[in-house]
Amino acid sequence: MTQKTPKPVDQARKVVSEYFSNGVIIETVYDANTKQTALAFLKDGQITVAASYKTPEEGKLEPIPASNNLIKHGALIFAEKPVRYESVIKLIADIQLHIYRYVDVSDHFRKIASYYILLTWVYDAFNELPYLRLRGDFGSGKTRALFVIGSLCNKAFFASGASTVSPIFHTLDTFRGTLIFDEADFRFSDEKNELVKIFNNGNVRGFPILRTAITTQREFDPRAFNVYGPKIVAMRKSFDDAALESRFLTEEMGQSSLRRDIPINLPDVQKEEAVALRNQLLMYRFTMLPTIKINESLIDPSLSPRLNQILIPLLSIIDDENLREEVRITVRSFDQKLYAERSSSIEAGVLEVLQDLFKQNTSGSIPVSEVTTIFTERFSSEYERPITIRIIGGILRKRLRLTTYKSHGVYVLPVTEKSKIDELCIRYGVTEREVNQ
16 A cells, blocks of 8 residues: 655745735735845734744745745845834825935826825725826836836836746736836737736736646646736837726826936935835735725716726725825826827727718718718828728727628718717717817
8 A cells, every 4th residue: 555645744835915804914024134035914903023924724824935036136026024104194205205306207196106106005905906107218217217116016026028928927926016017118019919918907806817838748727817916117109909008197208307306326225215115115004904995985077987997996095085186186187188199099080070970961871981081181181191991991890899881882881870979979079069160
């Protein structure tokens, strides 16, 4: 009879972050001086830092070892220990001062970034999240801003367009931290498509990404990767997907001369200040996570549904109503910008033509060729390429999701699509006043 191998006694499970139903919160911390990781845990109102933690249900828990390559090379950063802070208002002020000292961004974005940093430390209390983005050309300061803001975030994981996407999937799934991604403008379509999947699935809880895996025995073994979590991105352009674009709160970089008091090179003290703030932010997590929840009463009817969806988690972590209104006022500029971009798009121009044509023709269908002719008359000077029937037909079907069919040898848009067009006109900011101008 084959004797069974005895089960190892007190075998530890490696953990990064845990929040148990009994209120115990466990977080991995890292001491850069000793180059050792440990577990900081909140239990019965007391915070302790130790090499391990034992529970009756889970057994012995230990932190991810400091020998992990991401930790060893500084690609993944933690707090050192929880340190008490004076108040949330003071903590926010210190974060804003830190950003102001080293980064030249607008006042409204600095405020949004400060609250977003807070959000990264309690994001698991929510089911939807926004993303932050710094957009600008080379030398605009976006990488500096990305580093300074990212260095204050919860379990910040630094990656760039020079990275392959596979380790990003694994790191997000394992550490559940904040993705700080520089130069997100991938040159190769395969890598870009994989990154877009992460951003499309990563702002809503419960949508893991399935990836194919093959075992050593050549067996098919697909794996689900959890990519939900906060993300901050620097890039030069925009994503092609309008729905993905609407998930970002964006700061346009390099549109004014750099403030003269901004240091050209980051001093060593910036790193020390970031560690001190991360330690206070870890205490913020221990203190606030059990009490934070979504507050649906904060929905603002003057904002778009998408912006409301991603804004509510930000507003839910703010207790002061005056501060909430400040954030609302700040964020409205993002909504207005998105609205302005959409209303000046080629789709908006096509909708303007359709609205005008259906006002004149209330019972019949509209030939796509007629839409093309009028669009060309009004807007051809704004485009370098000739506008063809094929281009307009593609916009109608693929971008606006309108139905066309062939009638007597030509493609037409039926009158039954008018209700869809009316709704799209509202969404794209096409008004009758604009049509009559």
